[in-house]
Every structure is written in structure tokens, then in C-alpha cells.
Amino acid sequence: MTESQESHTGAAPLLEARGLTKDYGGTRALDSLDLAIAPGEVYCLLGPNGAGKTTTINLFLGFVAPSAGQALVAGLNVSTHDRESKRRLAYIPEQVMLYRNLSGIENLEYFAALGGQGSLGRERLVEILVEAGLDGDAAGRRVSTYSKGMRQKVGIAIAIAKEADALLLDEPTSGLDPTASSEFSALVERLRNRGVAVLMATHDLFRAKDTGTRVGIMHYGRLVTELSTAEVGHADLERIYLEHVSDNGGPR
Amino acid sequence: MTARTVLKNEWRLLMADRPLKIALGLFVVLLGYALTNGVVWLRFQERTVEATTSGNVERASALRQELEAIEAGGQPSSPFADPRSPRVLGGPSGSHTAVLAPGPLTALAIGQSDLLPYYYDVNIYTNEASFHQNGEVENPLNLMVGRFDLAFAVVYLLPLLVLALSFNVLSEEREQGTLALTLSQPVSARSVVTVKLAFRALVVAAIVLGVSLLGALATGGFGSPGRILLWSVTVVAYALFWFALAAWVNALGRSSAWNATVLVGAWLVLVVVLPAAINAAAGLLHPLPSRVEMVTAQREASNDAVNRRSELLARYLEDHPEMAEGVVADEPGLGALSWAATDAVNGRLEEVAAEHDARRAEQTALVRRYRFLSPALLAQEALLDAAGTGDARFADFQSQVRAFAERWREFFVPAIMADEQMNAGVLADVPTFSLADGDSADLTRRATAPLAVLAGLLALIGAAAGVGLGRVRGAD
Numbered sequence: 001m002t003e004s005q006e007s008h009t010g011a012a013p014l015l016e017a018r019g020l021t022k023d024y025g026g027t028r029a030l031d032s033l034d035l036a037i038a039p040g041e042v043y044c045l046l047g048p049n050g051a052g053k054t055t056t057i058n059l060f061l062g063f064v065a066p067s068a069g070q071a072l073v074a075g076l077n078v079s080t081h082d083r084e085s086k087r088r089l090a091y092i093p094e095q096v097m098l099y100r101n102l103s104g105i106e107n108l109e110y111f112a113a114l115g116g117q118g119s120l121g122r123e124r125l126v127e128i129l130v131e132a133g134l135d136g137d138a139a140g141r142r143v144s145t146y147s148k149g150m151r152q153k154v155g156i157a158i159a160i161a162k163e164a165d166a167l168l169l170d171e172p173t174s175g176l177d178p179t180a181s182s183e184f185s186a187l188v189e190r191l192r193n194r195g196v197a198v199l200m201a202t203h204d205l206f207r208a209k210d211t212g213t214r215v216g217i218m219h220y221g222r223l224v225t226e227l228s229t230a231e232v233g234h235a236d237l238e239r240i241y242l243e244h245v246s247d248n249g250g251p252r
Numbered sequence: 253m254t255a256r257t258v259l260k261n262e263w264r265l266l267m268a269d270r271p272l273k274i275a276l277g278l279f280v281v282l283l284g285y286a287l288t289n290g291v292v293w294l295r296f297q298e299r300t301v302e303a304t305t306s307g308n309v310e311r312a313s314a315l316r317q318e319l320e321a322i323e324a325g326g327q328p329s330s331p332f333a334d335p336r337s338p339r340v341l342g343g344p345s346g347s348h349t350a351v352l353a354p355g356p357l358t359a360l361a362i363g364q365s366d367l368l369p370y371y372y373d374v375n376i377y378t379n380e381a382s383f384h385q386n387g388e389v390e391n392p393l394n395l396m397v398g399r400f401d402l403a404f405a406v407v408y409l410l411p412l413l414v415l416a417l418s419f420n421v422l423s424e425e426r427e428q429g430t431l432a433l434t435l436s437q438p439v440s441a442r443s444v445v446t447v448k449l450a451f452r453a454l455v456v457a458a459i460v461l462g463v464s465l466l467g468a469l470a471t472g473g474f475g476s477p478g479r480i481l482l483w484s485v486t487v488v489a490y491a492l493f494w495f496a497l498a499a500w501v502n503a504l505g506r507s508s509a510w511n512a513t514v515l516v517g518a519w520l521v522l523v524v525v526l527p528a529a530i531n532a533a534a535g536l537l538h539p540l541p542s543r544v545e546m547v548t549a550q551r552e553a554s555n556d557a558v559n560r561r562s563e564l565l566a567r568y569l570e571d572h573p574e575m576a577e578g579v580v581a582d583e584p585g586l587g588a589l590s591w592a593a594t595d596a597v598n599g600r601l602e603e604v605a606a607e608h609d610a611r612r613a614e615q616t617a618l619v620r621r622y623r624f625l626s627p628a629l630l631a632q633e634a635l636l637d638a639a640g641t642g643d644a645r646f647a648d649f650q651s652q653v654r655a656f657a658e659r660w661r662e663f664f665v666p667a668i669m670a671d672e673q674m675n676a677g678v679l680a681d682v683p684t685f686s687l688a689d690g691d692s693a694d695l696t697r698r699a700t701a702p703l704a705v706l707a708g709l710l711a712l713i714g715a716a717a718g719v720g721l722g723r724v725r726g727a728d
Contacts, residue, residue: 061436063726083438091436097429099261101268106261113257114437142268158433168436 011038012075014088014166014197015060019069022055022221029055031221032069037214039165042188042198044208044229047218048245053201055221057168060199061091074165087116090159094171096151100144104129104154107143112161120161132157133183149180156187167191169200173207185211209237217244254439258447266455272417276459279413283463286405290359293399294471297354297365304349304371312679315346319676336673339376339587341682342664347375350656350685352649355640356476357483359467361403363641370649374685376591376664378657379598380605381550383650402464403635406487407628408523410460411494415515417452418498420508421445422724427508432726441724445502449495453488460487478692482638482699489706490631494519496714503720523628530622530629538614545604553600554593568592587668616643623702627709630702637698640689644698648690659683 013036022030030052037043045053058064059071062078062085071078073085098107105125112120112128120128129139134153143151152172159167169188173181181204188211192198202208208215209229215237216226224244232240266272315335318328328334335341352370355363372382422445425431434444461484468474497518501511568591623629636642660683667674 058726061726063432063435065725086436086438089436091433093429093432095429097433099265099430100428102261102264106264110257110261111433111437114254114434114439116438155433 013038014074015199016072021068023067028221033223037197039195039197042192042212044212044215045201051218052221057170088165090162090164091168092155092172094174096155098143104139108157111158115162117161128161129157149176166197171202205237209234219245255447259451262451286400286402287467290401293362294354294359301351304351308349316676316679338664338667338674341674342376344375347373349373350653356479357473357639358641359471361635361639361641362399362401363636364646365641368646372653374657374660376661380601407632411519414491414494419511419515421448422502423508423511442721445721453495456491479638486634493627493710496717499717500713503717522626526626527629534615534618538611540611549600549604553597564592564596568595587671591668624705630706634699634702656685
């Protein structure tokens with residue numbers, strides 16, 4: 001383990017990439033990414049398909065091994081501290097896929113227990129699901145009857161139950177209707193206020209500006225620019241994004 | 253904690269999965285049917301054994317009564333069946349039936365007991381032809397494929413159930429998307445898959461061993477705890493082999509459809525094709541002489557013997573000089589002449605039978621050598637040995653009957669050669685058959701090799717699966 005650098009807020013970062021690089025065969029999917037996300041920050045990674053957003057998240061999850069550099073969670077190198085780093089992390093993929101034949105409560109109970117939370121009790125589980133925005137009546141129904149938005153809420157509930165320090169979101173609002181997207185953003189905001197560091201990969205510029213505290217634009221595996229959402233309006237963000245993702249250099 | 257969590261979740265998934273519950277229920281019904289078949293066969297065999305045993309007693313008693321009546325001045329019931337003649341008393345009408353009692357767990361594995369004779373009528377005419385005939389008329393389909401008993405269900409169907417429960421143990425999680433969420437928790441794919449398979453193994457073992465123990469309980473098999481232990485260990489090891497294979501295939505990271513194809517292919521090769529190929533190779537490389545040849549030899553030898561009885565008597569006495577004293581030198585009796593002819597027929601049959609047995613031994617050796625290629629053959633061998641219905645017990649029984657037949661002849665032939673008459677007093681000295689069944693050391697010795705190889709295969713594939721699953725990091 002190495003000492004973490006400070007994030008731009010001055011606090012020790014909960015998520016940090018140092019020269020993080022990933023090659024798949026001869027293709028560089030991620031090129032020397034340096035990133036530090038502090039507690040209470042929502043960092044949105046923007047970029048077209050294949051820019052390296054999901055690869056970055058997979059590297060923080062330890063799903064793939066870096067070709068060079070390090071991914072750190074609360075100062076722990078993911079490559080060498082797989083389980084310890086995962087204890088501090090929660091992850092919500094683009095499609096939260098759950099056990100269809102089990103209820104929301106049963107799914108939450110299982111994943112929360114796997115995450116190290118032990119047995120929470122039915123009352124507490126329902127409480128968490130309601131906190132995540134799921135209707136109390138729906139909590140006991142089979143997940144096969146859930147909409148995508150409801151499954152995403154169970155995903156958020158799993159993150160809440162885990163009391164994770166950092167949250168990784170991979171295009172979480174993709175395919176959600178505006179109301180569900182807005183509810184989702186509100187939940188992320190709530191977690192942020194609890195001091196959770198959030199890394200969100202998204203195509204949704206509006207949501208990034210609305211939810212994020214910082215935005216990083218990626219293209220061909222590189223972080224090409226980084227800006228604070230407080231400093232730009234929606235239109236500026238779109239303009240800057242389009243400027244940077246115009247085809248100015250192919251994959252290496 | 254992880255193990256308990258995954259076990260609890262697996263139980264919930266099983267309870268919520270109707271098709272899976274139906275498949276398990278169907279398997280239980282099949283096992284029940286298999287056990288019923290075994291019990292029906294066992295009862296039939298027990299009735300046969302009881303009938304032959306009481307037949308021995310009744311024959312001896314009838315002969316004693318007739319001999320005592322003759323000694324009291326009566327006449328034999330038939331001039332051609334005078335029990336005072338050693339040819340009659342030692343012949344078919346005075347024969348003793350040597351019986352192999354059913355194996356302790358016959359209800360679980362009928363094995364060879366419906367194919368190989370489990371009783372022989374032993375008399376002075378018992379010869380090699382007697383050992384190459386099957387007294388029971390049996391349904392040829394039963395003989396070809398074997399009966400549907402528990403051992404059959406374990407060897408052939410258990411792997412299919414195991415594969416149905418485990419072919420997608422990891423691939424389904426990947427395909428339905430739950431693997432990503434699972435592996436984002438502080439757990440490894442290896443530990444989760446191991447617990448998931450352990451749960452399924454527990455369900456399978458509980459069903460198969462439950463039905464087996466029920467069968468043993470209902471048929472008095474609990475008198476042989478060592479055999480029940482061997483049966484249980486074999487069932488568990490064989491099931492674990494298939495679970496390990498499924499884990500290994502899952503660790504390769506392919507689709508559920510690919511896993512299913514490969515695993516069913518493996519079942520087909522290891523359970524159906526390889527055993528059949530080994531049997532075919534044994535038959536092709538070491539073909540058995542035809543039974544027709546044996547019958548022909550018997551007839552030719554009989555005709556020849558009848559034509560050359562005097563010559564044969566001389567040859568017999570050359571071979572058995574100890575008998576010469578008893579034979580009336582100038583005019584040998586009918587019994588001596590007849591026995592000399594019988595002995596000549598036996599000699600010719602022994603030549604044919606020796607060739608048959610040698611080929612059979614070569615076939616057996618070949619099958620024994622290559623049985624290690626198929627876990628199904630190994631499991632079957634261990635299960636039949638545990639049940640006491642395997643080849644070894646029947647071979648041992650036949651060899652003891654051969655020795656008994658020899659003792660029978662040694663008792664009666666000198667009297668035949670000397671034209672002596674028997675009386676009721678000799679009945680107490682007539683040999684009787686008593687089986688010396690193999691002890692637990694024999695059982696252990698025979699079971700060691702197949703179980704050790706099965707355990708070795710399990711360890712090898714389990715290790716490969718462990719390494720493969722250890723490499724599964726993400727949901728890609």
C-alpha cells in the first residue's frame with residue numbers, strides 16, 4: 001500500500017487512480033489515468049463508447065488487472081487488497097440484475113450479507129428498500145415483476161446497506177425514464193451528503209452536470225479534460241464535450 | 253458467514269424454482285422404482301434359495317426313509333432308482349444344491365445376480381458344462397441392459413441429475429447478470445461456486461443415500477455396516493466427480509449452452525461409449541468359444557465314450573491306479589464302465605471349458621485394465637462389490653462349488669468303481685455345501701483400487717476447477 005495523494009478538496013481520496021493503464025491485446029483501453037475522488041464528491045466520467053469508462057470501473061472493482069499503474073480504494077491497492085477494497089466499495093451496474101425468483105427483500109438480504117453486513121432483519125431490510133425509493137409493498141414481491149427503475153433502487157439499497165465509502169456507478173440511469181432518473185440522482189445526492197465518494201460513468205451530460213461535482217471527459221482511453229460542474233452550464237458542458245470527443249486521435 | 257449466506261440463498265432459489273423441484277421429485281420417484289425392483293428381485297431370490305435349501309433337506313430325508321425301508325426288507329420304489337446304488341445316491345436324484353445366498357445389499361444392486369447362477373445342483377455328473385449353463389430363463393432385454401436398480405440409477409442417471417443441477421452454476425450467474433453484483437462483494441467466485449455446488453451435492457446425497465438407507469433398512473442390509481459405508485462413499489465420490497467436472501467446465505467461462513453440450517458429451521463418452529467400447533474390444537480381442545462348441549464336444553465325447561467304454565475303463569484305471577483294487581478285474585461292473593465314460597466326457601469338456609475360461613480371464617483382465625478410463629465402470633464395480641452382487645463373489649462361489657463337486661465325486665466314485673451298495677448310515681457322511689463368504693478384508697482390498705482411482709480423478713478435476721475458478725475475477 002502506498003500513501004494516497006490528496007484530492008482536489010484536500011481530503012484523502014477514497015477512489016484514486018495512478019497511471020492506471022489497461023491493454024487488451026494490442027489495444028490500449030485505458031491510458032495512464034490519474035484520478036482522485038474525495039469523500040462527498042461525485043465524479044462523472046463522460047465519453048463515447050469505448051472511451052475507457054467501464055474499464056476504469058472494472059479496474060476499481062478488480063474485475064480486470066491493470067497493465068500498469070494502480071487503482072486504490074481508501075488507500076488500498078485493489079490488485080493486492082481485493083477483499084478489503086471491495087468491503088469499502090459498492091457497485092451499481094447499468095442493469096442491476098438480481099435473482100428473479102426472489103423478492104427485493106431476499107435479494108437485498110443476500111447481497112448485504114455477502115457484503116459483510118450480517119443478518120439485518122426483515123424490518124431493517126424493508127426500511128432500507130423504502131429509503132432507496134422502493135415502494136414498501138413491492139419489497140416483498142418477486143423481482144421478476146420489477147421494472148428496471150425498481151431494480152436500480154434495489155441496487156442503491158444494496159449500496160446503502162453496505163455502508164460503503166465509495167460507490168461505482170456504470171451508466172446507472174441508462175434506459176430509465178426522466179422521473180426514475182431524477183429519483184436516482186436524488187439518492188446519489190443523499191449518499192454524497194453522507195460522505196460517500198461516487199464515480200459515475202455516464203453518457204448523460206445533463207445528469208452529469210446535475211449530479212456530479214466534477215466531470216472528466218474521456219476519449220480513446222485518455223482523460224482529456226476535467227472540470228468542476230459548478231463552473232459550467234449545461235450548454236457549456238455539451239460544447240466542451242463535443243470539442244474533446246471529435247475524432248482527434250485514434251486508439252493506440 | 254459467506255457459506256451460510258450462499259447456502260440460505262441457494263435454498264431459497266431451489267424452493268422458488270418449480271421445474272427444478274419437479275426434476276428432483278422425478279428423480280426420487282425413479283429411485284423409488286429402482287429400489288422396488290431390487291426388493292422384488294431380492295424376494296424372488298430369497299424364495300428360490302429357501303426352496304432349494306428345503307429341497308436338499310427333503311431329498312435327503314426321502315432317501316433316508318427309502319434306504320431304511322429297504323434295509324427293513326422293502327423294495328426300492330424303482331429298479332432304476334435304487335438308492336443303494338452310489339450312482340443313484342450320488343446322482344441327480346440324491347444331488348445337493350449348492351446355494352449362494354443373496355448379497356447383503358442385493359436390493360440396492362442386483363448386479364450379476366440375475367445373470368450368473370446362484371445355485372447349482374451338484375452330483376457325480378456335475379461337470380464343466382454345468383458351470384456354463386444358466387438355469388434361469390430370463391427376459392433377454394433384462395439380461396442385455398441389466399435391471400433398473402439403484403446401482404443402475406446411480407451409475408447412469410445420477411450424473412445427469414448432477415449435471416442438470418450444476419452445468420450453469422457460474423455461467424447462469426454471468427448470463428443473468430448477478431455475477432457482477434456478487435463479485436463486487438468481498439467474496440471470490442471460487443468460494444461462492446464451491447458453496448453453491450456443496451449445497452447441490454448435499455441435496456443429491458441426501459436423496460440417493462436416503463433411498464439407499466431406506467432400502468437397506470427394509471431388507472436387513474444394516475447387518476453389514478462396512479458395505480453400507482462403501483456404498484455411501486462410492487455414491488458420494490461418484491457424484492462429486494461429476495460436480496467437479498461441471499465446476500471445471502464452468503470455470504472455462506463459456507456459455508451455459510456450451511457447458512451443457514460439453515457435459516452431456518462427457519456423460520455420453522464416460523458412461524455409455526467407453527464402457528461399451530471396452531466390452532466390445534474385450535469381445536473382439538478375446539472372443540469366447542461358442543457354447544455350441546461345448547455342447548458338440550459333450551455329445552461327441554458321450555458317443556465316443558459309449559463306443560469305447562472298456563478301453564476307457566483301462567485308461568481310467570491307468571490314470572487312477574488307486575481305484576484298480578476296487579474294480580472287479582475280470583468283469584468290470586456296469587457302474588465302473590459307466591463312470592469311465594463319464595470321466596472321459598468330463599475330460600473333453602474340461603479342455604473346451606479351459607479354453608473358454610482362459611478367454612474369459614483375458615477379457616476380464618482387459619476390462620479390469622481399462623475400467624480406470626471410465627468413472628462409471630469404477631463406481632459400478634465398487635457398488636456391486638458393496639452389495640455383494642459383483643463378479644468376484646460369483647466367481648468365488650463357483651470356485652467353491654467346483655471344489656464341493658470334487659469332494660462329492662471323491663465320496664461316491666470309489667463306491668461306484670467297487671460296485672458297492674450304500675446304506676442309510678452313509679447319509680450322515682455325504683458332503684454338504686457351506687459357503688465361505690469373503691470377509692471385510694477381501695471387500696476392502698477389492699474396493700481400494702476403484703475408489704482410489706475415483707478419488708484421484710476427483711482430486712485432479714477438482715484441482716483444475718479450483719485453479720480455473722480462482723482466475724474468475726469479473727463478469728466478462
